[in-house]
Amino acid sequence: MTSAHETPVRVGVFGLLGSGNLGNDGSLEAVLGYLRAEHPQAAVDALCGGPEVVTARYGIPATRLHWYRGEYRTASRAGAVAAKGLGKLVDAVRTAAWVRRHDVVIVPGMGVLEATLPLRPWGFPYALFLLCASGRLLRTRVALVGVGAAPIGSRPTRALVRWSARLAAYRSYRDAPSRDAMRAMGVDTARDAVHPDLAFALPAPPARTSPGLVCVGVMDFHGGDDDRARAGEIHRRYLDGVTRFVRALVEEGRPVRLLTGDACDAAVVEAILDAVDSPLVTAAEAGSLADLMEETAAAETVVATRYHNLVCALRTGTPTLALSYAAKSDALMAGMGLGAYCHPAREVDADRLLARFRALERRSAELRHTLAERNRDTARRLEDQFTALTAALFPAADRTRTHARQETP
Incomplete structure (x- = not known):
């Protein structure tokens, strides 16, 4: 908790959020649920792909990730190519200015360290590098939380991803192959943990099976x-x-x-x-x-x-x-x-x-039983993820919580 005399922790969330990918938005929703439950006084805003959607859906202020609105469209005309190039310079300044306003920035889940789908290095990999470099330069803690990673063939993309991971203050992964991939790319992963995907923290509806569906x-x-x-x-x-x-x-x-x-x-x-x-x-x-x-x-x-x-x-x-x-x-x-x-x-x-x-x-009946057991284990492991995140990013709150537990008879 934040006392009346303390300034609320300023937390930013970053990524291709609100852009139409439901998985990305689900990861954001899970992190916002954690912040509202464990750090309710935190001031949260976003730098993201779809700011209007994020603000309308989640009730937090949001800023557009890229200055140039056609960032992810193919540029064939000279004017569009020039605008994209200018956008890279403008985004460096915009990203640093946004990072400076925060104590902590969280990249919630997503496959931000992989290229398993078509990806250009000067798109999101460059944006992520700007974020992590700004965080290191301005002493704002950047956390890559429950992210996905995979081997990357493109040298420019691999270099940007590797340096982004190295510059982050905290890293955790959604599976062991992701951590292995970053280790193979030259990142020291000795302190990096593996936890279930953040979306498993979202509540599941009751089963209501429709026959044959x-x-x-x-x-x-x-x-x-x-x-x-x-x-x-x-x-x-x-x-x-x-x-x-x-x-x-x-x-x-x-x-x-x-x-x-x-x-x-x-x-x-x-x-x-x-x-x-x-x-x-x-x-x-x-x-x-x-x-x-x-x-x-x-x-x-x-x-x-x-x-x-x-x-x-x-x-x-x-x-x-x-x-x-x-x-x-x-x-x-x-x-x-x-x-x-x-x-x-x-x-x-x-x-x-x-x-x-x-x-x-x-094997349907048997597998439903297996999944019920695995979901219970997943819930416990995600509690460990959020506990570790609090310890890494919110040390004052973690010390307060530990002290309160010690004083409880």
Whole structure:
């Protein structure tokens, strides 16, 4: 608690938040829940991709991450290229000025240290480097909390990610492969902890299973950053395999609910709806991870691609099969006891996918019991994450809490 004579701790949250990715926003929601419960007097604001959305949804002041609004659009004309270049200089000043106003900055979850999807070094990796460098220069503690990392092929991107991690005051990861990846990139991870994904801290709705319902989480998937030459081929194969799988379920009379996790996934949903053309196939309109959890709680089984679609399904205890596109998905499934139920997103074979899906359903009751146990363990481990975060970033509050426990008879 902050006394009447103390200045509230100034906490900033940073990232591609409010930009349409439900997983990113779910991580933010989990951190805001922690701050409101453990540090209610903290003054919180954001530097993020979608400030209007973040302010409207979470009630905190927010500033746009990039000065140039077309940062993530391809620049082909000379004027746009010049504006992007100018934006890099302006963002360096803007980021430092924002960091200076804070005691602590938290980067909540997200795959900020990976390039498992197409990524340019001068986009978010550069923005993250500006944040961490400003924090070190201005003595503002920057914490990368429960983040994802993966090996990176691009040298410029890898260098920016490595230096961002080195300059941060605190690091924790959402899985062991993330920590291993940073160690391989030359970051000293001896003091870095691994905890479950922050989204597991969000409350799960009660189960209300709809008989026969299968939720299929789709993604506008074109491979990773190293797959740019084959992106079109990968996407066509993925879409064809998922469409064939959905059609096979419909032919068996199974209702299918299509889920997304980012605004860009809508085109895949439309393509499947057009190709299958059945009243048994419907699309969810989820605006948050809470909405996604409501959907997965109603399903008998979930098959999903996006990482946080998987998190939502596992959090609600629903037997789940992953269309895996990165090590993070495999690690998540293994950690929740479903490591045998992964199928490669780059090579979706409808027949093999159906066979694995049926094997999953045969063990449905057993796997629901396993997931209930793993969720209880995950909750305990996330309590450890938030306790460690308080000790690292809010030492005065941690000392006060420890002193109060010692005085309690």
